[in-house]
Amino acid sequence: MIIILHKTIFVLTEKRAYVLFGLTGIALFLCLFLTNITIDNSLEVWFLQDDPVLLNYNEFKDIYGNDEVIIAWVNPKGSIYEKKFVSVIYSICQKMEEYSLINRIVSITKAPYLDSHEMNLIVEDMVNKEPDDSFRPEELKSKILSNPLWEKLILNADQSSILILIEPVAGQNMDAERPQIIAYVKNALKHLNYKLAGMGVVYEELNRISLKDTSLFSSLAYILLISALFIFFRRISILIAATLTIIYSSLIFLGIFGLCGQSFNMFSAILPTLIIILCLADIIHVFSHYDKTEPGPDRLQKTLSFVLVPCLFTTVTTGIGFSALISSPMAVLKSFGMFACLGVFLAYFVSIIFSAALLARQGQTSNSKSSPIGTDFLDRLIEKISAMNYQYHKWIVFAGALIVCFSVYAISTLEVDTFSMNFLLDSNPVKQDSYFFEKDYGYYVPLEVRLRPRHPDGVKNPDFLKKLSHLQKQLDNVPNLAKSTSIADIVKQLNKVLTDNRQASYRIPDTKAAVAQELLLYEMDSDNDISYFVDSMYTEARLTIRIPMESSKEMEEKIHLVKSKIKAMFHDTVEIKFGGYIPLYVKMMDYIMQSQIRSFMIAFIVIFAIIGLLFRSFTVILTGIIPNILPIFFTLGFMGITGINLDIATVTIAAIAIGISVDDSIHFIFMYKTQRRKGLPIKEAVDRTLKTSGKAIITTSLLLITGYLVMIFASVKSVIFFGLLIGISMVSALICDLVLLPSVLLLFAKAR
Template sequence: MQKIFSFGFWNSVARLILRNRITIIILIVVTTILLATQWKNMRFSYTEANLMPDDHPVNLIYQDFLEKFGEEGNLILLGVKDSALFTPEKFEAWTKLTDTLSKFPEVDHVISPANLEELKKFDDPKRFEMVPAIPDKHPDSTELKNFENKLFTQMPFYENLVYSSHSNTIQSALYINKDLVNTKERKIFVLEELNPLIKQFEDKYGIDVHVSGMPYIRTLNSQNIIDEIGIFILAALVVTSLIFFFFFRSVRATLISMLTVCIGVMWAFGVIGLLNYEITILTALIPPLIIVIGIPNCIFLINKYQQEIQKHGNQAKSLQRVIAKVGNATLMTNLTTASGFATFILTDSKLLREFGTVASINILAIFLLSLMIIPIVYSYLKPPGQRHLKHLNKRWIGGFVNWMEKMVRNHRIAIYITAVGLLAISIIGMYTIKVSGSILEDMPHDTQFFKDIQFFEDEFEGVMPLEIYIDTKRPKGVMKLSTLKRMERLEDIIQDIPELSKPLSVTRLAKYAKQAYYNGNAKYYQLPTSQEQNFIMPYAKNLSSSKGMMQAYVDSTGRYARITTFMQDVGTDEMERIEEHLKPQINKIFPEDRYDVSMTGKALLFQKGTDYLVRNLIISLGLAILLIAGLMAWMFRSFRMILISLVPNLLPLIITAGVMGFLGVPIKPSTILVFSIAFGISVDDTIHFLAKYRQELQVHDWKIKRSVYAALRETGVSMFYTSIVLFFGFSVFMISSFGGTVALGGLVSATLLFAMLSNLLLLPSLLLSLEKSIANKKVLKEPAMNIIEDENDEVEEEENSKND
């Protein structure tokens, strides 16, 4: 009854589609238009993705920090390593440039050598004032030379803020409005205002300007993601269409397939907009993924249609059989693929949940589109001629199929030895895999903005802020001399860490006030004594309030303070080492009963988020295996067959993990997707093979060897075709400028290639070796669903057609 129901169901679906062609076409067109109206709701990410749940303790600390001090990464830095800048013409040009930039609404204020101020003591009345470091608006060469010397020797307050302690490099800092720093206005300012002005200055004066800072890096990085979406879609269409045409040698079939996947891409964008999700580095991969995964559906359907035409020439019967006989197979393969992506929905990471949701929905959508569009379009066209069917009789693939059969028949021991050897080597490689949570690692290394990042790391020891968040637990506790001395001790420790820059905090202002009190003598750039503090600190506080320095590093109540240091592009291991070094020192300097001190900042969050995602990887992969094993248990109703089927699909994952270890490819937010994606896709081959194998057992009266070889010959060609499409389709991602996307494409392609060979060599070998315990009627019970319809069903089909 289940077989009849399965067959009858898909036969009814076929009649429903073919009898309501116009209605379905209208529905597809209307749905496409409606989803296209949602494109406007797509939002591009203007900051790094939050990899952890909002209620995670690390996130809660960061959110509390933002409430007190606002966005920490709001600096755009302009660096120049050229002594010619301190000549009258070029210095005046630099002054005009920074003045122009300061007038944009996106810029709160600018600190630059051109507008630098120094703290001066006045006696009548007694006061501190910030006065221009260069009084003359048009300084001559002598004044500029004196200023340059004074800057590098007498103004330690501006060290690593305006000038580098390593060389004569200077920088100007643009403080971006914190309300606009993570909005579209930042992108417009950087791309349409800042970059053209910098380029104009460089061309006119021959001075190289290096630009960096987190707002700038985020802008150019997100723009690269946007640019690559179009490149990926075009490349995926070109590659898959060429491979498709090579297999079918039919322009018509190729165009129909491209039409189908293009509609799927439009739906994918519409779903992203409908759900109001951001375009991130992960969701940007979904449209080309839909193309790569959708083309095998087209191959199955069109190939089956042409086989039916060649068999009996009846177009109506062929179209009905395409749906009725391939519907189960394509549904289950798409369902298992979607399951691999859907497991990400069950994680606590918003980034992965959104990716898993959109991907799984659109994989099922491309299945429905393929099942409807291809038969309907072909129903309006003439049946394919002999030239369209020539590929069905090709013999070039025969050599590959014969080689597989020969290996399984005569060299099973060699297959097992190879599999065990690869397993052992891969396990060794797995133990060398590292985890990387670097924000910058995946960014395109050949771009100018990445080279500028390296420039600032060399000259200013980093651009990514790491924050030390201090709660003194009492109002005005920050400005107590004991607290300032504790902060200074911690800053000295931070300064000794090579990966971190010289810190910025309110202690600089206190030191600068004392230096000013002693008429600018640099040797007095130090914290005041308790006696000096009574006079100096009120002046410093009033002065800083007008300039915003105090508010930047101390909250309005004086209870909370921050110490900001900039870190180089370090990996997870280095970051953990820095944390392990700093935490005991922090606890020692700041007693826990009097202070709460935490490390935070976007860079640290990204590091912690990567570790969190790695744990989620294990969960999502385990869920994928259980979910797909459950589907196969329902389909084949055999626990032993589940175990047999998992072996050839888990081995490629282990091999890929070993390859990652040996090649030094770390586990990171981009590469953790490889395993769940590849497993969900590769198990499709197993389903096809086992379904055909079970069918052949019934045909050949449960004769194992004949059934295995027949299934191998029958499914080997289609598995080869789809694997080639998937291999080259995922290889498209290797043209990306993002290292993580390149690794994702290469690793998934390699895993699917391993999976194809594993399913065509190891799986049939296991079935033959374990024939007594596997292939018997008791073990292989009546399936819940026929993945491939039996030939006897054709008789039932014709009888049903006559009754209709």
């Protein structure tokens, strides 16, 4: 180990030109892959490719098409049936339908109209040609209102506005195509009073603000951290080291990220900022120990021999905190954990390389001792903390235990939930438009159910269709369920137009033959839309219920409610399977809880096992556990008390926080053990450690806290909470390292 350390120091100091040249070559090569990075916030990216829930979702899309429908609300100045307005909508819908990335349009001009003439079924668009002088508004109104299906889907409550349902093609590269589709729709509607809604619109907004936040975080974090460094150190060399480390680490990291074909999302967008923050910790420790080392020809070698090992171990523990997320069943968290871990090690190696190179060059020009870090204020503060720890260490440990107990209670109130719309700030236009939609039009989020009858007649069985129709009426009368649609709506309308066209005939026929005949006639017309309601073999039917845009927990309650209604209606005669993206959304709750437990336990066990390996002492492990558990429990307890849910961003808090907070504990214990080996008693060793490492710990922690708090300026609530919670965890960890950890050491000393 000693030989490897000396050889590493030799390379860093004597062969630094070759090291810097090689590092530059790697960075330039990896820059070629920066353009491969994309943004993707769709729900599917959170799941592994072989996840049964994702496979079910893809199967649903293969049968029924894309469920990521864009809904346009359009309000005319006058009546929705006026010739001028209808003509504009007709032209827009015709152009949209011709666009290669749009599969289907449903509107007051494009919805299928069913009629019959001399026992022949007629299926045509509501408006099948450009409105001219023969156009009659009352005729269009009569056509739309003749079919309850279109009345509830394409008109708002008071029929003052219309809805255009735009279904994109279910392509393999939806994330790249989605912004093109939405831009095309916006351009087509730009001269109208319109609003857009739908999960695709939410995904695209998350993509937009993720890109904006990445640039904002990186720029703001760099400016704040570099400014803070200058305030603490007041010299150019450390600013140069920090700047070069940030640039090289970021380029290499992003190059590897692009080389691996990765995409940023609203959460992983913080990775570049994370790299900037992590780059500074080791630089501070190198420069601070260099300042405290006596001038001489081997000053840098002594500094590196002292800091390389503890800095490496803190890098390992931080890396473990992130890499523990690889145990998550969620694809995004696995990727985040893996690449954050990579970033941690990159920051370590690059910061050591540039710190050593700059200090080696500085040593050639001057052997004078550098200005010390910190101020008289920090010296006085640490002196008071040291005195307080010695006098009140028992009470401090007791207070820490009470905080842990209270935090455990608060953690019991913590809820697991996630809400895509709530990721957006209340001021976000997309969020405001969604709430407007629900108020003016009604619920629009589709809860998809696949019903497979167990009898041989399948969907065409009249008894099945009658029960399905009756089920829809029941569901529409349940609060927060609305606008249910199914093949039963089509069959009832077919029966109506193929008999006497009276409202009393809007029902399911009594015989299998009648149902089969009506559906056959409908299928024979090329303008039919039967494929959106049943599979090709009529073995299953699609039931769609519109529900509010709400959290995953509330959606899970809707699934259970609908399932109970279906079972009560059909008993065991149908197989029930939920489709679309809502089951994905709901499954995330289970994965979030699994991720929290797995990642924290792995990080906890491995990190403290490494501490035991480093210091070869069970007592040290216990000493390290106590002050590092408190920040985690306190932060999770804070979440419980303040109502911050455990969601797809905050689920990472525990594992990451323990990996970061333990770093300063390692530096403290490492210095403490060094003082003990010199023969100092425990009290003097604790006091000397506080006075020698205390300022570096405070400086590093304050800079890291500043960097993480940059995230409170995010446009995504979960990222704001992530930055705030990591900041709280870091503040409590700093207090524990300066107050609780020394008190625990003093208490153990008294116990002996």
